[in-house]
Amino acid sequence: MNNQEEKKYQEIWDAVLGQMKESGLYDDVIYTTYIQPSKLFRISGDVALISVPNNISSSIISGNLEQWSRCFAQATGSDHTLQIILNKDVEKLMPSTVLKKQTDSLFEDRFNKLYTFDNFVVGKSNREAYAAAIACCNYPGQFNNPLMIYGNSGLGKTHLLHAIGNYLKENQPEARVIYIYSEDIVTLLIEAMKSKNVPGNSVEDIKARFMECDFLLIDDIQRMKQSASQEIFFNLYNKLIAENKQIIITSDIHPSELKGIENRLISRFLSGLKVRVGSPEFETAKAILKKKIEGRNETIMIEDEVLDFIATKFSSDVRKLEGSLNELFFKAILENPGIIDLKFAQSVFSDEPIPVVEDDLSIGKIKSCVCEYYGLTKNQIESKSRTKQISNARHIAVYICRKHLQVPFVKIGLSFGNRDHSTIMSSYEKAKKMIKQDPLFKTAVEQIETKLGIR
Numbered sequence: 001m002n003n004q005e006e007k008k009y010q011e012i013w014d015a016v017l018g019q020m021k022e023s024g025l026y027d028d029v030i031y032t033t034y035i036q037p038s039k040l041f042r043i044s045g046d047v048a049l050i051s052v053p054n055n056i057s058s059s060i061i062s063g064n065l066e067q068w069s070r071c072f073a074q075a076t077g078s079d080h081t082l083q084i085i086l087n088k089d090v091e092k093l094m095p096s097t098v099l100k101k102q103t104d105s106l107f108e109d110r111f112n113k114l115y116t117f118d119n120f121v122v123g124k125s126n127r128e129a130y131a132a133a134i135a136c137c138n139y140p141g142q143f144n145n146p147l148m149i150y151g152n153s154g155l156g157k158t159h160l161l162h163a164i165g166n167y168l169k170e171n172q173p174e175a176r177v178i179y180i181y182s183e184d185i186v187t188l189l190i191e192a193m194k195s196k197n198v199p200g201n202s203v204e205d206i207k208a209r210f211m212e213c214d215f216l217l218i219d220d221i222q223r224m225k226q227s228a229s230q231e232i233f234f235n236l237y238n239k240l241i242a243e244n245k246q247i248i249i250t251s252d253i254h255p256s257e258l259k260g261i262e263n264r265l266i267s268r269f270l271s272g273l274k275v276r277v278g279s280p281e282f283e284t285a286k287a288i289l290k291k292k293i294e295g296r297n298e299t300i301m302i303e304d305e306v307l308d309f310i311a312t313k314f315s316s317d318v319r320k321l322e323g324s325l326n327e328l329f330f331k332a333i334l335e336n337p338g339i340i341d342l343k344f345a346q347s348v349f350s351d352e353p354i355p356v357v358e359d360d361l362s363i364g365k366i367k368s369c370v371c372e373y374y375g376l377t378k379n380q381i382e383s384k385s386r387t388k389q390i391s392n393a394r395h396i397a398v399y400i401c402r403k404h405l406q407v408p409f410v411k412i413g414l415s416f417g418n419r420d421h422s423t424i425m426s427s428y429e430k431a432k433k434m435i436k437q438d439p440l441f442k443t444a445v446e447q448i449e450t451k452l453g454i455r
């Protein structure tokens with residue numbers, strides 16, 4: 001109930017009490033003790049709920065209910081059935097704190113100001129999702145409804161939802177936007193089901209509030225698991241779509257793999273646009289790191305090579321990329337190395353497992369092709385062996401990786417038995433030299449390139 005409503009109820013009830021007092025029906029002490037503390041709790045349709053402190057008050061008022069009803073009609077100008085309830089039962093009719101808090105704040109601006117489109121680094125892995133998000137802001141409900149953004153944890157899905165919210169606030173301030181976690185919708189609907197007789201908080205009321213939105217942004221739909229509320233959500237969802245309200249949903253798995261969500265709902269999700277955000281490729285990961293460093297006011301310098309190292313090591317999850325920066329700067333404050341160089345970074349992350357690098361497929365392909373050419377195993381090419389055949393094969397593989405994938409030496413090193421970047425760099429230089437000096441070596445390189453279809 002808002003303040004205005006509360007004030008109105010107070011005025012009505014004061015008028016009713018005034019008339020009843022004047023009627024002389026009650027002794028002064030009875031009136032002050034048992035009647036004056038009563039309140040008009042709520043008017044719902046043609047029912048008015050009167051709350052009283054105890055059973056005695058209830059019996060006294062109920063004993064002259066007709067007269068009370070007449071006074072009430074005079075005060076409000078219409079007929080109502082009066083129902084008396086005890087204060088202690090009012091609690092039961094009140095919306096739970098969760099429900100109240102959440103419905104009150106449905107349209108609140110909950111967007112993290114740092115999560116904007118400008119701060120979102122766009123690369124191959126997320127371009128589609130970025131473009132679709134912007135399109136939804138500008139053409140709501142028209143093309144991509146719903147828009148499902150899915151992908152592993154920590155890859156920027158929530159960032160995009162917040163970016164939409166921030167963008168709309170700036171460019172379409174009149175747009176009504178709800179941002180909500182899927183489990184909060186469930187809580188809200190279940191609470192509404194429980195308070196079905198509470199005016200203002202029934203399922204229909206909650207649905208009506210959702211219908212006021214122009215954009216519904218639902219984060220982490222994979223957590224929506226309560227079947228009891230899904231029927232209601234299903235109806236609400238259909239109504240929103242029918243009225244061209246733009247729905248944007250994130251999920252950490254492809255919508256077709258969602259568990260615990262009714263098939264008919266999944267098929268609705270599948271009918272919209274589904275865009276995946278993947279792990280950032282090396283350049284994007286590095287650009288994200290740079291962006292995050294820009295946003296910090298660090299005085300300590302960080303060498304570019306270190307960014308290569310981190311971008312290679314942690315690119316499977318942007319949250320980990322950020323975490324690694326935090327860790328680096330934290331350790332740098334403690335140990336004061338002057339500048340954060342590769343050696344320092346390697347020492348900080350020496351316990352981290354060697355990652356499976358995303359582009360490994362290409363590096364892996366090159367390695368396999370070289371191994372096949374020389375009749376070696378993958379273990380041999382990655383080993384520390386310096387026999388001519390094995391080291392030549394390794395130099396060629398490193399050379400081709402660097403030349404054709406343009407990946408940093410640090411990254412190649414991780415795929416070659418976690419070798420140091422300087423070792424890989426010298427392997428590459430050796431290969432370049434041998435191509436000039438040794439025709440057999442040069443032919444081997446060319447034949448392998450031909451086999452790989454890159455010549």
Ligand SMILES: Nc1ncnc2c1ncn2[C@@H]1O[C@H](COP(=O)(O)OP(=O)(O)OP(=O)(O)O)[C@@H](O)[C@H]1O
Pocket residue numbers: 115119120121122126151152153154155156157158159160220251252288291318319322
């Ligand atoms: N392309 C990007 N540009 C800039 N920052 C990014 C990018 N992708 C992710 N981030 C940052 O990574 C962090 C994690 O992103 P976010 O919370 O959006 O991930 P998520 O995909 O929603 O993960 P979850 O599924 O666990 O909720 C955030 O700080 C976000 O700003």
